[in-house]
Amino acid sequence: MNGAKDHRFPAWRASALLRNRAFLTVLIVALVWIVAGFAKPGFGAYGHLRYLLELAAVIGLVAIGQTYVVIAGGIDLSVGAIVTVSAVGVPLVALSGDTTGVFAVIAILAAATSIGLLNGLGVAYLRIHPMIMTLAMATFLQGVLILIAGGTAISAQNPLLAWLGNARIIGIPASVILWTLMSGVALAVLHATPFGARLFALGANPLASALSGVNVQRTTMAVYAVSGLTAGLAGVLVLGMNGQGYVGIGDPYLLASIAAVVLGGTSILGGSGSYAGTIPGAILLVTITALITVVNASAGWRSILFGSLILLLLLLSGRESQRR
């Protein structure tokens, strides 16, 4: 018995660390930052890096839910629409008695969670493929949003939002602190709770996990609800940083969240990965975008560069294992 305990985990080796995709992504980010810092004066300035982290916080928050859903073997294509719902919804539900804005934010987060829950309901009970369910949900929400908000931008006068968007605690933006806290919770839930273990089981083999007593339907509902919640939270943050919400504000975050998840080494097929990789994945994505903006190129070239860089990074970190 005493021997078994030693061999439960393999001995620590430097080569094992290099094969860890999360660590690899951190390494790539560090490399890109150092090279860009030398090549482009001003890139390495504290203010600029802080700004990048602020932008990454939004993608990172959306990607919490996306990571969970992807690990559980699904995909959520409605996160962009949910971000918009939340960014447009908070100003709409603002009440006169609610001076701090806390009530509005909580109400919208609840709404975002229920949208996610509806996604889960469709996937778990109606057996609609996640891609179709969330896609149809996104289409539906887009229609509802235009119906409610129209084409105009809605600004929010909300102390909580202003604080989230602009406050700095000892020089660190509130959004980054929120992201850090949420990341800690997300990692703990994913790797240290039965719920997290069920997600991995569900993504690796849904039938086997159902036979071993995992309540597949309830877990599926929960994971999409989490995705709705984090997307809603990201929407609140976007609203705080932007000052106003409009239809379409959340659209860029759909592809960004999927890209961050995959660049972080989580298998798009489900069953393996970690949010620890998604964090540097989100930062990497924002950095690439910033670098491309710095290079003075036309919209076409920027788009080509962005796509090529994602393909290139995918070669480094996103390869599926040989299946034959």
Add this chain to the structure above:
Amino acid sequence: MTHLSSARDDRLYWPVQRERNRSLYGLFAVVAAFVALYAYLFPGLLSVAGVSKFAQSWLPLALVSMAQAILMLTGGISLAIGATVSLGAVIAATTMMGPLGVPGGIAAVAVSGLAIGALCGVIAIRLRLPAIIVTLAASFIIAGVALLILPRPGGAIPDWFSDLLAGNTPAALILLILAALLWKLYLATPLGLSLYAAGENPVGAYRAGVPVDAARIAAYALSGLLSTLAGLFIAAQTGSGDPVIGNAFTLNSIAAAVLGGVGFLGGRGTMRGAIAGSLLLSVMINVMFFLGFPPVAQYVAQGLIIIGAVALPEITRRFKRTR
């Protein structure tokens, strides 16, 4: 492997077809109902001119649904369909008035579609990268190229060519029937035969000597070709090119294929299902337009109908079980 024997043995042909249609009766019924509603609202549909006008609005969606269905049958998927459609439209609008002329323009569109598709296929299959992410990245690159060729809507298509394809001719209907016939023909070739096998059980098919990788890469190439041809048709319809005109087709192609019963895991589904799915979407959009739905309500209804149509088999199954 029923489709293998269908090519060999004529006696099995119709039973096989019946078996394939069986899971599609529900969809066919819904499509028939919507077509009937459309014909009731718009009696002009029931004429050669009416049908050919409708076929013109249906053809691009039908082509991209076929493009998506081919990939999904092999276990792949493409998020670059919309960008590829735009690229096809842009290439058509910039080459056809130039020295290449219309035939040269068609050739340029077809070759670029085949090349882009094949390249995506090689990257996804040979480098073993997940198709959904490869095509996502590819969609940025393709959209970028389209923007480089034509930064803003413009270009032109010769008038006679526009009239031929999208004027008062049944050209769209004929092209659609031609595409369906060519698909039947493709299924009879070695690569076409391998298509279902490669999607259903890649490992087993590989061990049985099926050229799995070749079949998959060919599917990507064909998918690219169909997408750019859809773009060409749209350019002929509008008379010009637009670098973002195809964006909506990515999601609509997936929706149509899934409505048609094509599965995401490969090897499940039929092309006739995907085409019927695209017909349903297209008739739905036309009916809502006729009923005077605002575009916004169309989004809402489209989302609900897609969920409803896909969930219908599961709901009826549950209903039967509880009885």
